[in-house]
Amino acid sequence: MPRTRIKICGIRTEEALFAAAEAGADAVGLVFHPHSRRYIDPEEAWELIAQLPPLVASVGLFVDPTLDKFMELEEDCPTTLAQFHGDEPVELVKQCGPGVIKAVRFQTETIGKDLARWDAVDEVDAILVDGSSGGMGQTLDWNALAAHTDNLAKPLILAGGLTPDNVGEAIRIVRPYAVDVSSGVESEPGVKDAELIEKFCRAVRAADHTLE
Numbered sequence: 001m002p003r004t005r006i007k008i009c010g011i012r013t014e015e016a017l018f019a020a021a022e023a024g025a026d027a028v029g030l031v032f033h034p035h036s037r038r039y040i041d042p043e044e045a046w047e048l049i050a051q052l053p054p055l056v057a058s059v060g061l062f063v064d065p066t067l068d069k070f071m072e073l074e075e076d077c078p079t080t081l082a083q084f085h086g087d088e089p090v091e092l093v094k095q096c097g098p099g100v101i102k103a104v105r106f107q108t109e110t111i112g113k114d115l116a117r118w119d120a121v122d123e124v125d126a127i128l129v130d131g132s133s134g135g136m137g138q139t140l141d142w143n144a145l146a147a148h149t150d151n152l153a154k155p156l157i158l159a160g161g162l163t164p165d166n167v168g169e170a171i172r173i174v175r176p177y178a179v180d181v182s183s184g185v186e187s188e189p190g191v192k193d194a195e196l197i198e199k200f201c202r203a204v205r206a207a208d209h210t211l212e
Helices: 014-023 042-049 067-076 090-096 111-119 142-146 167-174 194-211
Strands: 005-008 027-031 057-062 081-084 100-105 124-130 156-158 178-181 186-188
Touching: 005 194, 014 027, 014 194, 027 042, 042 067, 057 067, 067 090, 081 090, 090 100, 100 111, 111 124, 142 167, 156 167, 167 178, 167 194
Parallel strands: 005 027, 005 178, 027 057, 057 081, 081 100, 100 124, 124 156, 156 178
Antiparallel strands: none
């Protein structure tokens, strides 16, 4: 089984950036949504990206941007990938691609349709599934999600309520291409904890080892 990739989202400081890279994360997420407590100014984000070691990707997170706003932010802070976390229309995502991760909210009644919709968009490189409509960051029903992934062509990124304690079980059930964590490695909202980041990455590697 290929190893599970790791994305640490909501990076705002050098300490968090280096903690993620040193723990073995494959990507760091930078939140460009002004209403988030994890928001980072694009100019500050660019200074952080400049310090990333080779082969660690940067992901800019957007929520319902206009095309002009997206282009403006990409000019100020170009990232390896762009993650759309709102209700963006297909046409906008196509205009902003390729190199797009499209996030969808997990709802039992609609997840199959949502996965199929974005799986068919060439400009989408991966689909991220996050918590239920009750709010992003909630743990979702992994078994229910796994029932919809067999025919998915694009890589699946699993998010929503993941922690060092439960990520192994989530990987065992869903077998995602990657896992994405933010609040699960924080000591308080918006503040990353280096020890929790390291513990999370270690738990992912341990889960992969049991599935070999």
